[in-house]
Amino acid sequence: METAIVRIKKGEGRSLKAGGMWIFDNEIDIITGDYTNGDIVTVHDFDGYCLGRGFINTNSKITVRMMTRKKDVEINEDFIEMRVRNAWEYRKTTVDTSSCRIIFGEADFLPGIVVDKFSDVLVVESLALGIDRLKPVILEKLKNILAEDGIIIRGIYERSDAKVRLQEGMERFKGFIGEPFDTKVEITENDVKYMVDVEDGQKTGFFLDQKYNRLAMKRLCRDKRVLDCFTHTGSFALNAGMAGAKEVIGVDASELGVEQARENAALNGLSDRVSFRCADVFELLPELEKAGEKFDVVILDPPAFTKSRNSVKNAVKGYREINIRGLKLVTDGGYLATCSCSHFMTPELFTKTIREAAVSAHKRLRQVEYRTQSADHPILWSGDENSYYLKFYIFQVCDEK
Numbered sequence: 001m002e003t004a005i006v007r008i009k010k011g012e013g014r015s016l017k018a019g020g021m022w023i024f025d026n027e028i029d030i031i032t033g034d035y036t037n038g039d040i041v042t043v044h045d046f047d048g049y050c051l052g053r054g055f056i057n058t059n060s061k062i063t064v065r066m067m068t069r070k071k072d073v074e075i076n077e078d079f080i081e082m083r084v085r086n087a088w089e090y091r092k093t094t095v096d097t098s099s100c101r102i103i104f105g106e107a108d109f110l111p112g113i114v115v116d117k118f119s120d121v122l123v124v125e126s127l128a129l130g131i132d133r134l135k136p137v138i139l140e141k142l143k144n145i146l147a148e149d150g151i152i153i154r155g156i157y158e159r160s161d162a163k164v165r166l167q168e169g170m171e172r173f174k175g176f177i178g179e180p181f182d183t184k185v186e187i188t189e190n191d192v193k194y195m196v197d198v199e200d201g202q203k204t205g206f207f208l209d210q211k212y213n214r215l216a217m218k219r220l221c222r223d224k225r226v227l228d229c230f231t232h233t234g235s236f237a238l239n240a241g242m243a244g245a246k247e248v249i250g251v252d253a254s255e256l257g258v259e260q261a262r263e264n265a266a267l268n269g270l271s272d273r274v275s276f277r278c279a280d281v282f283e284l285l286p287e288l289e290k291a292g293e294k295f296d297v298v299i300l301d302p303p304a305f306t307k308s309r310n311s312v313k314n315a316v317k318g319y320r321e322i323n324i325r326g327l328k329l330v331t332d333g334g335y336l337a338t339c340s341c342s343h344f345m346t347p348e349l350f351t352k353t354i355r356e357a358a359v360s361a362h363k364r365l366r367q368v369e370y371r372t373q374s375a376d377h378p379i380l381w382s383g384d385e386n387s388y389y390l391k392f393y394i395f396q397v398c399d400e401k
Contacts, residue, residue: 002033003033003035003039003040003041003042003053004031004032004033004034004035004039004041004042004056005031005032005033005041005042005043005044006023006028006031006041006042006043006044006056006063006064007028007029007030007031007032007043007044007045007046007048008023008027008028008029008043008044008045008046008051009027009028009029009046010029010046010047011046012026012027012028012046013027013045013051015382016043016051016066017051018382019380019381019382020066020382021054021065021066021106021109021111021382022062022064022065022066022106022111023043023054023062023063023064023065023066024061024062024063025058025060025061025063028063028064029046031056035056037056037057037058037059037129037169038055038056038057038129038130038132038133039055039056039130040053040054040055040056040067040075040130041053041054041055041056041064042071043064043066050071051066051069052066052067052068052069052070052071053066053067053068053070053071053073053075054066054067054068054111054130055067055128055129055130055131055133056130057128057129057130057168057169059129059167059168059169060128060129060167060168060169061167062128065106065111065112065128065130065131066111067079067109067110067111068109075134077137077141080134080137080138080141081141081145083108083109083110084103084110084138084141084142084145085141085145086108086109087102087103087104087108087110088102088142088145088146090108090378091376092149094375094376095211095374095375095376096189096211097117098119098187098188098189099116099117099118099119099187099188099189099196099206099208100116100117100208100211100374100376101114101115101116101117101208101209101374101376101377102115102116102117102122102142102376103115103138103142104376104377104378104387105127105387106380106386106387107377107378107379107380107387108378110131110138111128111130111131112126112127112128112130112131112132113125113126113127113128113131113132113134113135113138114127114204115138115139115142116204116205116206116208117146118185118187118196118198118205118206119185119186119187120151120152120153120154120155120185121153121154121155121156121157121181121183121185121198122139122142122143122153122155122156122157123156123157123158123159123198123204123205124139124156124157124158124159124160124177125158125159125160125162125203125204126158126160126165127160127162127164127165127168128168129168129169129170132160132170139156139177154181155176155178155179155180155181156176156177156178157175157176157177157181157183157198157199158173158174158175158176158177159174159198159203159204159205160172160173160174161173161174174199183197183198183199183200184196184197185198185205186267187206189208189211189214189235190211190214190215190218190239190242191242192214192235192238192239192242192264192268193264193267193268194206194233194234194235194238194264194267195260195263195264195267196233197260200256201233201260202232202257206233206235207232207235208374208376208377209341209373209374209376209377209390210235210236210301210339210373210374210390210392211374211376212371212374212375213337213339213371213374213392214235214236214239215239216369216371216394217236217239217240217243217297217299217337217394218239218240218242218243219243220297220335220368220394221239221240221243221244221245221248221297222243222244222245223244223245223246224240224245224246224295224296224297224334225245225246225247225248225294225295225296225297226240226245226247226248226249226295226296226297226298226299227248227249227251227288227295227297227298227299227326227329228240228248228249228250228251228299228301229251229281229285229298229299229300229301229302229322229326230251230252230281230300230301230302230303231250231251231252231257231258231261231276231301232252232254232257232261232301233257233260233261233264234250234260234261234262234264234265234274234276236250236299236301236337237249237250237261237265237274237276237299238261238264238265238268238270238274240274240297240299241265241268241270241273241274242268242270245273245274245297246273247273248270248273248274248275249275249276249277250274250275250276250277251276251277251278251279251281251284252276252278252279252281253278253279253280253281254278255278258276258277258278261276262276281302281322282318282321282322282325285322285325285326285329286325288329289325289328289329293329294329294330294331294334295329295330295331295334296330296331296334296335297330297334297335297336297337298326298327298329298330298334298335298336298337299336299337299338300322300323300326300336300337300338300339301337301339302318302319302322302339302340302341303341304340304341304342304343304345305318305319305340305342305345309344311344312344312345312349315342315344315345316345316349316353319340319345319350319353319354319357320353320356320357320360323336323338323353323354323357323358323361324357324360324361326338327357327358327361327363327397328361328363330363330397331397332397332398332399333396333397333398334396334397335368335394335395335396335397336365336393336394336395336397337392337393337394337395338354338392338393338395339390339391339392339393340390340391341389341390342389343386343388343389345391347391350391351391351393354393362399362400363397363398363399363400364397364398364399364400365395365396365397365398366395366396366398367393367394367395368394368395368396369393369394370391370392370393370394371392371393371394372388372390372391372392373389373390377390
């Protein structure tokens with residue numbers, strides 16, 4: 001089990017020692033011994049104290065991603081099976097597993113890999129060289145463990161097409177792992193049916209992280225007029241329709257997303273009450289305001305406006321703008337749901353931005369609920385590995401009187 005040794009500089013590795021799983025290039029003093037990028041290495045503090053083992057990639061600013069805190073643990077098939085089994089057992093306890101995220105990277109102590117289950121199909125995204133080498137074993141173990149519970153996986157599709165793979169020295173990849181299959185998969189979530197396009201849909205095909213936030217909105221939508229902004233494939237809009245909303249309008253800039261949303265509405269028998277428009281939300285909201293439109297419920301579920309600390313300032317402007325516009329469209333006593341899925345838009349900054357938007361819109365907010373991502377996207381309380389990213393507020397909106 002001899003491996004190369006990565007020694008941390010004195011005074012560095014604070015995130016690691018607090019429970020984090022990443023070691024950045026500027027935290028490393030010296031690397032001794034032979035290794036190839038993707039290999040398992042042992043990590044030592046400046047004084048030689050062993051901090052654990054992880055895989056190395058000097059192409060990446062995140063040079064080491066930790067796999068274990070124990071110096072004498074072998075990263076072998078038994079170890080991988082333990083990690084995968086723990087991830088599945090956790091989901092069985094906490095969420096509806098008919099469709100769910102089974103592996104969520106660092107939060108499941110398998111850094112750099114995500115696996116989503118849509119009915120009997122798995123979709124995998126691999127973003128780090130070391131875990132990419134272990135991917136075949138991870139998927140084999142996962143299929144076997146699911147089979148123990150009578151779940152037979154009919155196909156696996158890989159969506160490792162994110163640009164971040166280039167920073168790891170890997171090519172982007174998208175395609176079947178194993179035999180081809182129909183990539184349009186029907187799932188049911190919160191009694192709503194969806195056709196998930198795992199080949200061409202965004203990310204892995206469907207955003208599972210909002211599952212219980214969508215459910216939380218249902219009770220507010222009965223007999224209401226609802227506007228769902230950034231609707232993607234119609235998820236919040238369809239939940240509102242199933243809850244008995246009298247009219248729902250979903251808006252998204254993606255023609256493909258809107259077409260899929262319309263298909264999902266038809267699949268659920270909601271086409272008479274739930275409609276969709278292809279439009280830029282930033283352009284449409286002022287037009288609706290100018291036309292005197294009002295809604296009982298407005299939902300703002302935008303994509304991440306920032307994926308780095310460098311662009312946070314511009315992101316704040318975007319969040320403030322859509323929240324001002326959204327608030328002005330809510331009837332007195334109606335409801336606003338607003339969220340951010342950017343890790344770099346911290347809870348504190350997001351809260352401050354909403355407060356400023358309410359002041360600008362001359363609205364008073366009464367908080368109904370604050371929520372985060374679904375439990376199958378667990379938040380690991382350590383380090384800075386992006387596991388806590390989704391902030392979701394529900395407010396009652398009152399006019400200033």
